[in-house]
Amino acid sequence: MTCSERVPMSIKLTHKNNNDYSLQLTRWFLIPIAAWPQKCTSTTEKISLLAHVLACLFLIVIIMVPCLLYVSLEERDIQIKLSAMGPLSHWIMGIINYWFLLTRSDDIRECVRHMEMDWKLVRRIDDQDMMLRYAKIGRFIAGFCAVFMQSGTLLFVVAKAMTSITILVGNVTTSMHPMTCPIYTKFIDTRFSPANEIMLVVELLSCFIVNSITVGACSLAAVFAMHAYGQLNMLFSWLNNLVMDENKGNEYAEQKLAAIVEHHLRVLRYFI
DSSP, X not given: OOTTSOOOHHHHHHHHHHHHHHHHHHHHHHGGGTOSOOOOOSHXXXXXXXXXXXXXXXXXXXXXXXXXXXXXXXXXXXXXXXXXXXXXXXXXXXXXXXXXXXXXXXXXXXXXHHHHHHHHHOOOHHHHHHHHHHHHHHHXXXXXXXXXXXXXXXXXXXXXXXXXXXXXXXXXXXXXXXXXXOOOTTXXXXXXXXXXXXXXXXXXXXXXXXXXXXXXXXXXXXHHHHHHHHHHHHHHHHHHHHHHTGGGOHHHHHHHHHHHHHHHHHHHHHHO
């Protein structure tokens, strides 16, 4: 609990691995959408990151904006409008969440550093095991969010794209694959091939990006919250040990209590 205590070699060797383990899934979710906080030192890295972000934004906007125009200006049927509003709201919330992830990247990076330092500061095998237990819970929540969100929405988009409907355009009857987010025909007329097939592929990629944004935000919240919960439970364990070791003298108790208060302040800074 104090810096003078000897740290087992196994803890010294594994603190980075444990931190990587707790953040692994979250990193996988955020790197494909350029939302994982990383320090770009060279101009090439900065340009590459900017291009990555712009590509993700383009894939979101090219589906969201034409669908918004379709609902606002083209479609007159209330039922069709309402059916399009559900997926459209998913895209709108996705771009809002993406903006928050990008603008708060410094805060996210600071939380990641704080977690890494917590793993480095751990002094006892029992404390490490407790932190790992809550890290596993955070990983489980992150994985569940990913499976639930990606499978649910992507299967819905694919299932709808696999169907075929017959429409009348002027005096011509044609068939097309409906899109989950209908496109404004004056922007891109998806009623005809190959525009229909191309936009279906773009919509699938856009859906993956939007889902990854939501999954990444949820997994960050889960991992950070479970890490903080683990730190608080570790403090509770220290307090219990302090009470049980009351026969070791006042000097020992003062040292332990000082370490507890110091770590408690550190946990509070993590919340703030």
